[in-house]
Amino acid sequence: MSHPVLETRELTIRFGGHAAVDGVSAAFHAGTLTAIVGPNGAGKTTYFNLMSGQLAATAGRVLLDGVDVTGLGPAARARRGMGRAFQLTNLFPNLSVLENVRLAVQARAGGGGDLLSLWSRRRDWIEIAERVLESVNLANARHTPAAALSHGDKRKLDVAIMMALEPHVLMFDEPTAGMSVDEVPVILDLIHALKAEGTRTILLVEHKMDVVRSLADRIVVLHNGRLVADGEPAEVIASPIVQEAYLGMPARTTVQDLASPALERAHG
Numbered sequence: 602m603s604h605p606v607l608e609t610r611e612l613t614i615r616f617g618g619h620a621a622v623d624g625v626s627a628a629f630h631a632g633t634l635t636a637i638v639g640p641n642g643a644g645k646t647t648y649f650n651l652m653s654g655q656l657a658a659t660a661g662r663v664l665l666d667g668v669d670v671t672g673l674g675p676a677a678r679a680r681r682g683m684g685r686a687f688q689l690t691n692l693f694p695n696l697s698v699l700e701n702v703r704l705a706v707q708a709r710a711g712g713g714g715d716l717l718s719l720w721s722r723r724r725d726w727i728e729i730a731e732r733v734l735e736s737v738n739l740a741n742a743r744h745t746p747a748a749a750l751s752h753g754d755k756r757k758l759d760v761a762i763m764m765a766l767e768p769h770v771l772m773f774d775e776p777t778a779g780m781s782v783d784e785v786p787v788i789l790d791l792i793h794a795l796k797a798e799g800t801r802t803i804l805l806v807e808h809k810m811d812v813v814r815s816l817a818d819r820i821v822v823l824h825n826g827r828l829v830a831d832g833e834p835a836e837v838i839a840s841p842i843v844q845e846a847y848l849g850m851p852a853r854t855t856v857q858d859l860a861s862p863a864l865e866r867a868h869g
């Protein structure tokens with residue numbers, strides 16, 4: 602098998618005495634979409650934050666393309682090709698959709714150079730930005746200020762900005778959360794298309810099991826900060842440890858989302 606693009610080794614973070622992520626080792630390969638699931642508070646978002654550099658590990662390591670990036674912050678990891686959607690902190694609220702994406706394209710290209718060449722390159726950047734906006738179905742809103750977008754469109758813009766940076770690792774934190782029914786397929790189709798390219802390493806935190814089923818090549822299950830299952834979707838969903846973890850979880854979480862027929866019977 603090829604070398605992993607992204608890898609965590611015994612990755613741990615403690616808040617006070619509590620290990621929110623506890624010795625998690627996993628490797629992620631190009632062309633694979635991995636869904637990270639688990640009950641509320643399992644440590645999924647914290648694990649994402651440790652991989653993207655938003656949080657610093659208490660122990661363990663993160664490797665990106667074989668390089669130890671544990672000590673690097675989020676910007677340095679982004680420059681090495683890690684993209685994370687749905688931070689919503691990347692948006693310039695008063696700039697148009699197109700300007701937001703154009704700035705990301707420009708940042709990727711490296712904004713340096715003299716004014717004249719900047720000006721001619723600016724056209725190329727705008728063209729690339731337009732193409733990215735087409736791909737997320739946001740071209741019609743190109744002149745709308747980011748602040749005026751619907752929640753769903755803000756999420757699409759966030760994906761567009763991530764795409765403009767041309768990451769080879771893509772992390773989606775609950776891509777469909779807070780989206781209207783008609784907005785959901787656009788984001789899912791986009792993730793499908795990125796996956797179909799077959800070259801990217803895609804990670805997804807997702808509660809909705811139908812979304813996980815339709816997208817994931819592999820499921821990693823976290824429970825109390827620990828990795829408790831890792832494998833093919835059908836196998837993982839059927840495993841006793843997953844059923845136990847989900848049967849034991851609080852009411853807010855969606856048991857039926859993870860339900861296999863056996864689990865449904867247990868609940869029915």
Ligand SMILES: Nc1ncnc2c1ncn2[C@@H]1O[C@H](COP(=O)(O)OP(=O)(O)OP(=O)(O)O)[C@@H](O)[C@H]1O
Nearest residue numbers: 616620621622639640641642643644645646647648
């Ligand atoms: N900055 C922090 N300080 C203290 N505790 C934290 C912090 N961030 C997360 N935690 C704790 O770490 C645990 C894991 O939280 P995390 O948000 O990663 O879980 P999750 O699996 O993403 O949950 P959800 O599905 O509800 O989003 C929780 O017990 C949470 O309270």
